[in-house]
Amino acid sequence: MLYAILCYASEDVVSSWSKAQDDEVMANLINVQDKYAKAGRLGPVARLLPTTAATTLRKVKGESVVIDGPFAETKEQFLGFYTLECADLDEAVEFARELSEVNPSGGSYEIRPVSVFNPTKVVV
Amino acid sequence: MTELAWISSAISAARPQAMGALLRYFRDLDTAEEAFQDACLRALKNWPQNGPPRDPAAWLIFVGRNSGIDAVRKRAKQAPMPEEDQISDLEDAESDIAERLDGAHYRDDILRLLFICCHPDLPATQQIAVALRIVSGLTVKQIARAFLVGESAMEQRITRAKARIADAGVPFETPGAAERSERLAAVAAMVYLIFNEGYSTNSGEAPARAPLCEEAIRLARLLLRLFQTEPEIMGLTALLLLQHARAPARFDADGEIVLLEDQDRSLWSRKMIDEGLALVDKALRHRKPGPYQVQAAIAALHARAEKAEDTDWVEIDLLYGLLEQMQPSPVITLNRAVAVSKIRGPEAALAMIEPLEERLSGYFHFFGLKGGLLMQLDRGEEARVAFDRAIALANTAAEAAHIRMHIDRLMKDGAVRVPAKKAN
Numbered sequence: 001m002l003y004a005i006l007c008y009a010s011e012d013v014v015s016s017w018s019k020a021q022d023d024e025v026m027a028n029l030i031n032v033q034d035k036y037a038k039a040g041r042l043g044p045v046a047r048l049l050p051t052t053a054a055t056t057l058r059k060v061k062g063e064s065v066v067i068d069g070p071f072a073e074t075k076e077q078f079l080g081f082y083t084l085e086c087a088d089l090d091e092a093v094e095f096a097r098e099l100s101e102v103n104p105s106g107g108s109y110e111i112r113p114v115s116v117f118n119p120t121k122v123v124v
Numbered sequence: 125m126t127e128l129a130w131i132s133s134a135i136s137a138a139r140p141q142a143m144g145a146l147l148r149y150f151r152d153l154d155t156a157e158e159a160f161q162d163a164c165l166r167a168l169k170n171w172p173q174n175g176p177p178r179d180p181a182a183w184l185i186f187v188g189r190n191s192g193i194d195a196v197r198k199r200a201k202q203a204p205m206p207e208e209d210q211i212s213d214l215e216d217a218e219s220d221i222a223e224r225l226d227g228a229h230y231r232d233d234i235l236r237l238l239f240i241c242c243h244p245d246l247p248a249t250q251q252i253a254v255a256l257r258i259v260s261g262l263t264v265k266q267i268a269r270a271f272l273v274g275e276s277a278m279e280q281r282i283t284r285a286k287a288r289i290a291d292a293g294v295p296f297e298t299p300g301a302a303e304r305s306e307r308l309a310a311v312a313a314m315v316y317l318i319f320n321e322g323y324s325t326n327s328g329e330a331p332a333r334a335p336l337c338e339e340a341i342r343l344a345r346l347l348l349r350l351f352q353t354e355p356e357i358m359g360l361t362a363l364l365l366l367q368h369a370r371a372p373a374r375f376d377a378d379g380e381i382v383l384l385e386d387q388d389r390s391l392w393s394r395k396m397i398d399e400g401l402a403l404v405d406k407a408l409r410h411r412k413p414g415p416y417q418v419q420a421a422i423a424a425l426h427a428r429a430e431k432a433e434d435t436d437w438v439e440i441d442l443l444y445g446l447l448e449q450m451q452p453s454p455v456i457t458l459n460r461a462v463a464v465s466k467i468r469g470p471e472a473a474l475a476m477i478e479p480l481e482e483r484l485s486g487y488f489h490f491f492g493l494k495g496g497l498l499m500q501l502d503r504g505e506e507a508r509v510a511f512d513r514a515i516a517l518a519n520t521a522a523e524a525a526h527i528r529m530h531i532d533r534l535m536k537d538g539a540v541r542v543p544a545k546k547a548n
Contacts, residue, residue, distance in 0.1 A: 010180075012137030013130075015345060018338075021129070052348040052361065053402040055409075068406065069352035089405040113402040115395060 002043065002122065006078065011050055033120075040123035046083065047116040055089060057096040058108035064097050071110040079107070083114065131171055135164055138181035139261045140346060144233030145185045150192055151294050153240070153258065153286060159192030160184065166191075181230075231350040232298055235307055238343070240289050242310040250285040252318050252336075257282050260339050270322065270336050272329060308351060312360050312416070315343045319364050324519065328379055330371070337368050348403075358407035359417030365400035366423035369393040381526040385432035397427045418447045437466040454480040458490055461497075470500040488517040492527060499530065504539025 017025070036042040051070035058065055082099075086092040089111070096109035142163070146156035163184040177183035241255035253271065256262045262270075268278035299307060322336025344361040351357050373387035382388075404424045407417050422443045429435040444460035458477055465473035474497045477490065484490035495510035511527050511534075518524035534540050 010134075010137065011349075013133050016133045016137045016342065021133075049399050049402055050345065052345055052352070052358075053399060053406065055406060066409075067353070068358075089402070089409060113398065115398055 004081075015050060033118075037120050042120045043122045044083070044120055045116075045118040046114045049113040049115045051112070053113050055093065055111045056108055057093060057100060057111065059100060059106045062106075064100050066093055070112070071108050073108070076107055083117070127172055130176070131168060134171075134176060134180045135167060135184070136261055138184055140234045140237060140259050141181040141230050142184040142188060143258065144230060144235075144237040145181075146188050146192060147237055147240075147294060148233050148296070149189055150196070151296055153290060153294070155192055155196065156188075157258070158195060159188040162191040162195075163188035232304070234346065234350060235299075235304065235311065236295065238311040238314070238347075239307045240292075240294055242314050243289055243292055245292070246285055246288055248314075248317050249321070250281055250288075251314055252321055253278065253282050254285040254289065255314060255318065255343075256336075256339060258286075259343065262335070262339065266335065269332050272332065308347070308354065308357070311347065312344075312357060315340050315347065316360060316364075316416075318343070319367070323367065330375065334371065337364070337371070340364055341368060353410075355407040355410040355412050356414040356416050358403045359414060359420045362400040362403035362407065362420035363416055363423055365396045365403070366420060366427050369396035369400065369427065375522065379522060380529070381522045383526075384426060385435075387432075389430065389432075392427070400424065401427065413446065413450075415447060415450050418443050418450065422447075435466070437463045441467055454483045455487070455489075458484065458487075458493060461493065465497060465500075470497040473497050474501070486517060488514055488519055488523060490514075491517060492523075495527070495530060499534065499539070502539070504534050504537075508534060508540045 014022075033042055033045060054068075054070040056067050056069060056071050058067065058071075082095075084092060084095050086095070092111045096111055100107075100109060139160070143156060143160050146159050147153065150156045150159065166187050167180075167184060171177070237259055238255060241251050241258060243251070246254070249271070253267055256267050256270075257264065264279050264282060265275050267282070268275045271278060273281075319337055319340035322333045322338075322340065325333045341361070341364045344357070344364050348354075348357045348361050369392045370384070370387065372393065373389070373391040374382060376382050400420065401424055404417070404420050407420070422440055425436050425440055425443075441460060441463040444456060444463055448456050448460065457480060461473040461476045464476055474494070477494060477497075480490065481494075491510045491514035495507045495514060498504075498507035498510060508531060511531050514527045515524050518527065531540075
């Protein structure tokens with residue numbers, strides 16, 4: 001079974017780290033990942049830009065509405081994610097809109113630029 | 125990371141929100157600061173034993189408020205007259221704090237905290253110093269080092285500024301929409317000032333002053349989280365990130381200024397550029413341009429160019445034109461002239477800046493650019509005169525050294541007859 005592991009932390013705290021602190025944390029995290037990557041078990045890894053860079057597309061009375069900021073509701077749950085190469089935010093919003101049109105759940109799509117992407121492939 | 129480092133970053137991250145709420149309770153900066161300090165001391169004792177609280181800001185506000193109330197009560201007992209009006213809401217001190225921490229409340233709290241630092245009677249440097257002390261929680265020593273002054277001088281400056289703020293009174297009422305947007309504009313301008321204070325620097329001083337730039341970025345991000353739909357705050361944050369991304373390439377190993385077009389672009393911080401570009405992109409979708417967005421868009425065009433030759437000067441010229449309309453200023457026209465010189469040549473640029481000479485007669489960059497354009501036009505003697513003026517007006521040793529390099533080149537090329545005398 002392939003598992004997704006989602007990371008949650010206080011952005012206030014993480015963004016107050018100095019570059020040296022941030023580098024140290026990243027190096028330690030990569031150390032842990034390496035072990036699993038060598039065994040061929042690690043899939044793609046991404047670090048996202050802060051939520052200040054986020055945009056959210058949601059359905060309001062059947063209409064897709066784009067709003068600034070991250071997805072902030074607690075009534076819905078995190079169900080899945082996509083990554084897409086885009087020339088600009090408009091293209092990303094367009095993709096989310098297309099998804100949203102064929103998705104009867106009426107859920108929301110948070111659009112976040114990816115800061116670090118490591119496209120490791122699972123080989124086992 | 126050690127436990128102490130974790131606690132200290134949690135406290136510093138929670139500080140604006142906690143200080144903002146305590147200021148709302150006590151309506152007095154000193155009382156709020158003391159209460160916050162006290163809460164921090166207790167956190168240092170309590171958190172290692174009991175583990176970090178789920179919401180550090182709420183914890184600090186709750187503990188700080190109780191300690192502040194105790195302090196005010198004690199003082200009231202010692203003083204002949206009770207000072208109950210110092211506390212805005214003693215009656216509901218026991219009520220659940222969760223409802224007080226909803227988004228709208230703390231947004232205005234933080235904005236108020238920043239806004240009182242922007243008191244119009246305070247000179248810009250004092251506004252910045254006091255904001256760094258109160259909002260960011262930098263020590264007086266750290267601020268003094270960043271401003272390159274002695275600690276006691278900085279202590280005095282901050283004490284005086286705080287007295288001024290106390291006299292003016294804290295604007296306690298929840299602001300209306302128009303007032304909120306005025307406050308936000310004043311606060312954004314102050315954040316930009318903090319950044320510039322850190323950015324205009326000599327290479328030797330750069331490490332001491334870099335915290336100012338980092339702090340400005342942290343405050344801009346904070347504002348953006350509070351005002352997520354304001355394109356100008358997106359623009360401001362992007363502008364600061366895109367400029368600061370170039371910091372590692374701005375000086376060479378000898379501490380000499382490296383001009384944008386000569387910088388080693390591989391040294392630029394990709395991470396900051398990515399974030400800056402994403403924010404510009406997001407702001408532009410609003411189609412509500414403002415000065416910060418336009419400046420960020422200009423910085424974005426530089427950041428997008430992999431080599432200096434790839435720079436889209438035509439677009440930069442257009443953006444400066446837009447900025448001139450938004451906030452006419454000879455300095456903006458001067459910047460636009462750089463773009464014009466790349467598109468239409470030095471002659472056109474020179475014609476554009478000559479009318480500015482009277483208004484920019486005390487401005488280093490005017491004479492630096494004028495000299496550079498004259499040099500390109502092979503008018504060596506006139507270039508030399510402009511460069512001499514520039515050196516006399518240089519703000520930093522690195523600026524002066526940079527101009528001297530041009531003069532040396534002029535002399536080497538035999539473009540000037542008189543040997544340059546060393547300016548200081």
